[in-house]
Amino acid sequence: MDVKDIIKIVNNVVNSPDAEALKASILDLDKEIHNLKTQVYDLQTKNFYLERENEALRKKVDINIQWENTKALYEPFQTPGGALIYRSIKDAPVRLLACPNCMEERKIIFIQPDPDFLDRYYCPGCQRWFMK
Numbered sequence: 001m002d003v004k005d006i007i008k009i010v011n012n013v014v015n016s017p018d019a020e021a022l023k024a025s026i027l028d029l030d031k032e033i034h035n036l037k038t039q040v041y042d043l044q045t046k047n048f049y050l051e052r053e054n055e056a057l058r059k060k061v062d063i064n065i066q067w068e069n070t071k072a073l074y075e076p077f078q079t080p081g082g083a084l085i086y087r088s089i090k091d092a093p094v095r096l097l098a099c100p101n102c103m104e105e106r107k108i109i110f111i112q113p114d115p116d117f118l119d120r121y122y123c124p125g126c127q128r129w130f131m132k
């Protein structure tokens with residue numbers, strides 16, 4: 001049903017030659033109004049779910065942007081012992097070393113000197129170790 005069909009039905013109502021034809025045309029018009037109301041309801045329902053989906057996607061995008069901004073503060077770094085880790089890029093008295101495994105899980109975990117092995121770092125997050 002489109003606007004042309006509705007106009008046609010309204011014209012039938014206006015130009016009905018007698019009471020029976022007028023009644024039939026009004027019933028057609030009432031049926032089309034009901035159909036249009038149903039379409040409006042369906043569209044409102046679809047719009048509601050699309051707005052919810054849009055909101056959820058925006059939140060995901062925001063989380064991704066925040067993560068990318070955080071991750072941008074680190075750069076890949078190879079230790080003298082050959083381990084590939086991340087290191088903070090900011091100028092600071094101490095550059096922070098971060099675990100690459102935890103970074104893959106979107107977590108920044110600072111690796112620490114291994115108290116049992118002087119030539120290793122360990123990650124308190126995933127318990128892996130890296131050669132210094």
Ligand SMILES: [Zn+2]
Pocket residue numbers: 099100101102103109123124125126127128
């Ligand atoms: Zn880790």
